Amino acid sequence: MLNIALIGAGTMGQMHASNYREIEGCRVAKVYDVVPEAAETVAAALGAQAVPDVAEAYADDIDIVAVTCPTPHHAEYCCQAASAGKHIFCEKPLARTVQQGEEIVNAVSDAGVIMMVGHVVRFFPEYATATELVKSGTIGDVGMVRTTRINTMPGGPGSWFQDYEQSGGVTLDMIIHDFDWLLWTFGKPKTVYSRALYQHMPTLDYSLTSIRFESGAIAHVEGSWADLTTFRTSFEIAGSNGLIEHDSTQNATFTVQQRQVEEGLAAVQVPSSPAKSPYLVEDELFIEAVAKGNQAPISVDDAFASLRLALAACESAETDEVINL
Amino acid sequence: MSVNIGMISFAHMHAASYAASVSANPDANLVGISDADCERGKQVAEHFETAYLQSDEALLDAGIDAVIICTENVGHKEKTLLAADAGKHVLCEKPISTSVADAQAMIDACESAGVQLMTAFPCRYGPAYIEAKKMVDAGELGDILAINGTNRGRNPGGWFVEPELSGGGATIDHTVHIVDLMRDVTGDEVATVYCEMDKFFNPELKCDDAALITMDLTGGCIAALDCSWSRPPHYPIWGDATMCIIGSGGNVWVDLVSEKLNLYQNEESSYTWVGYGESIDYALVADFCSCVEAGAPVPITGSDGLKATEVALAAYKSAEAGSKVTLPL
Numbered sequence: 054m055l056n057i058a059l060i061g062a063g064t065m066g067q068m069h070a071s072n073y074r075e076i077e078g079c080r081v082a083k084v085y086d087v088v089p090e091a092a093e094t095v096a097a098a099l100g101a102q103a104v105p106d107v108a109e110a111y112a113d114d115i116d117i118v119a120v121t122c123p124t125p126h127h128a129e130y131c132c133q134a135a136s137a138g139k140h141i142f143c144e145k146p147l148a149r150t151v152q153q154g155e156e157i158v159n160a161v162s163d164a165g166v167i168m169m170v171g172h173v174v175r176f177f178p179e180y181a182t183a184t185e186l187v188k189s190g191t192i193g194d195v196g197m198v199r200t201t202r203i204n205t206m207p208g209g210p211g212s213w214f215q216d217y218e219q220s221g222g223v224t225l226d227m228i229i230h231d232f233d234w235l236l237w238t239f240g241k242p243k244t245v246y247s248r249a250l251y252q253h254m255p256t257l258d259y260s261l262t263s264i265r266f267e268s269g270a271i272a273h274v275e276g277s278w279a280d281l282t283t284f285r286t287s288f289e290i291a292g293s294n295g296l297i298e299h300d301s302t303q304n305a306t307f308t309v310q311q312r313q314v315e316e317g318l319a320a321v322q323v324p325s326s327p328a329k330s331p332y333l334v335e336d337e338l339f340i341e342a343v344a345k346g347n348q349a350p351i352s353v354d355d356a357f358a359s360l361r362l363a364l365a366a367c368e369s370a371e372t373d374e375v376i377n378l
Numbered sequence: 379m380s381v382n383i384g385m386i387s388f389a390h391m392h393a394a395s396y397a398a399s400v401s402a403n404p405d406a407n408l409v410g411i412s413d414a415d416c417e418r419g420k421q422v423a424e425h426f427e428t429a430y431l432q433s434d435e436a437l438l439d440a441g442i443d444a445v446i447i448c449t450e451n452v453g454h455k456e457k458t459l460l461a462a463d464a465g466k467h468v469l470c471e472k473p474i475s476t477s478v479a480d481a482q483a484m485i486d487a488c489e490s491a492g493v494q495l496m497t498a499f500p501c502r503y504g505p506a507y508i509e510a511k512k513m514v515d516a517g518e519l520g521d522i523l524a525i526n527g528t529n530r531g532r533n534p535g536g537w538f539v540e541p542e543l544s545g546g547g548a549t550i551d552h553t554v555h556i557v558d559l560m561r562d563v564t565g566d567e568v569a570t571v572y573c574e575m576d577k578f579f580n581p582e583l584k585c586d587d588a589a590l591i592t593m594d595l596t597g598g599c600i601a602a603l604d605c606s607w608s609r610p611p612h613y614p615i616w617g618d619a620t621m622c623i624i625g626s627g628g629n630v631w632v633d634l635v636s637e638k639l640n641l642y643q644n645e646e647s648s649y650t651w652v653g654y655g656e657s658i659d660y661a662l663v664a665d666f667c668s669c670v671e672a673g674a675p676v677p678i679t680g681s682d683g684l685k686a687t688e689v690a691l692a693a694y695k696s697a698e699a700g701s702k703v704t705l706p707l
Contacts, residue, residue: 196579246592273604275602281629375702
């Protein structure tokens, strides 16, 4: 049985904890959060122990530390966990700065532990299938790639998400998903230029990023935390021999509407998918890698490369300069 | 009263739609067509039941009030100067020219001849665009902070891929429509241009077929435009024209070709989109005709054509230099 210590009992922490309950051979043993009540609530629901001191997350009986706290604290906890010889799952982005990212890469390499970062888009079947089509040469040499990832401003008033200094805005926090998928699918980037509206946080953030890859391909990444409706994504990949398109609003496999019977309640539309959650796939693959002592399916180096690209886009947006990578 | 229109050249495929728009307009007459390609000229004249004239001079002398010019891009200047000299108003196909100097010469010639020069930007007449513009003007979207546009299409081939006739490739062809809307909706000019450009989809081409332009506008709005010929030859429609507008008070999406039916036929892989939206070409030509008749100023000027073309030219400059370019050039 692999014992997991969860650091960060927010939305993502709870989601992963719920996945760990479904995966055989692992369990959440300890939960730490800077807000002790949050740790207690989540721990109680899991039958785990809420710990008041993060040092207990690195105790001898713990095999895996899952870091699901706000981004600026990833480095501190990941480095501590690595030094204690723990395997690590960390939510994206790897860190808030390049230096922090480097510290994690070094700590993990020195300790020889297994680490995976939650670049879950690789496990979304529409993206994975597109990557397969590209890599098999189905659409020839790829020229133009366009991605869109649209959401409302996350977090409530005062949330760390809404503070650019902490979250890095939509460019670092959300479209790093697209950056990671682009690097995975199209290889190394050469130049990046980005314009963004992070100055308008916490009301909204929005960014338009242009990337040129060493392969010659050009990518355009649109990220929005300016939306007022629901989360959605789209992408298109244009090659010398064809075009791939996907739009999440056009490909719902399952839509449910429930007519409420109680007085005073309006009918609500609940979009959902009966397909297996990509987050569960991600957590299963990580637990399997640790159980077998294998490399994680997404390397820390990959996560560091995605971080560097996202931070280069942030830097470009801040300075209005074209960044050569 | 009705307006007498002549058409110079059917080199650009939009000419057919403009001719149909003139013919269908109860307040306009298609008096005649001149075309350096004699065979093409006779054919379209017969189709539109109008006269074919052997020379532009003969057309300009045929009792017309105005001309619609649809030559290859490099020919716009010569024909416009000819028309201005004959005292005829001009509706010129986009891009207005292949250089800033040519566009300026056209503007100056029309001004000193006392005739109007209108640039053919039919997207301004898209009902979805008009609605967006109304909302912006009424302040319902607050400050316009960002615009993400696309004008992707299929490679049109022919003279469009001959830079000596078109002035470039996809970028000169597809930048101007959406840049014009960006300028019109914000009331601002493009201040800086950064462009990644390449030739991806047909290795035989002598010109660019892909470009991604990132811009700052003078009012602080950020913007991007994909003007690539990235649609494969059998894509169900020629292309698109879209804008996502992010404002401090709300967001708007404009898609000028979304009104369509899916049509599948028995031929192998036949899948086509059949549009049922209003004809923006008809609205453009009708507006030009009514301005000519009323002596009212045209809503889309030669200067609008110049400003949009300048952005396309800046994109070429940026791509070559690998750096941001500041406007005006």
